[in-house]
Amino acid sequence: SQQGEEDPQALSIQEGENATMNCSYKTSINNLQWYRQNSGRGLVHLILIRSNEREKHSGRLRVTLDTSKKSSSLLITASRAADTASYFCATDVIGQNFVFGPGTRLSVLP
């Protein structure tokens, strides 16, 4: 299986609920980044968390990183219909380049 695997692969929630997406990876990383992609469009950077950080916040986003478990989570609080998109984690792997996971397709229903 590949570096940077997100789960769940698809998530459907009601507006106002929280959405949690997880990402696991296999090798040592410099940092981990979360990106958002609206259907067929460019990837938009959301948040970067370095390997020596454990938690980071940005607005309604909260990212955690557990290097011992090689996993990260992205929490979107008080979700909105406009949050509907695919969310990818990307690992900046030491000695390699960016590796993207398969993404979580989030649907926020009004």
Place this chain on the structure above:
Amino acid sequence: AAGVIQSPRHLIKEKRETATLKCYPIPRHDTVYWYQQGPGQDPQFLISFYEKMQSDKGSIPDRFSAQQFSDYHSELNMSSLELGDSALYFCASSLGRTMGTQYFGPGTRLLVL
């Protein structure tokens, strides 16, 4: 603020033709990355350049080549196109090779018929 610019935004080619995709990074960014994203798939890293030199190589087919020019823009040249090359091609730029946020362009959608 200026973003990454890619051209063309859409391209239709026949099998065995060639295509050239262009990427203009954010001003002062010195690193450019190319990714390929097939339908319903995650982006796959193809190749990157730092200060006009190739810095990393991913799953780029031998039929493809790329370079970064003195003004830091980059071009991805694709020859002998195959149906399977139909995808969204993203360029990203960053300041520095490592530890930096990559900022993505809107992508070029290539359709090979």
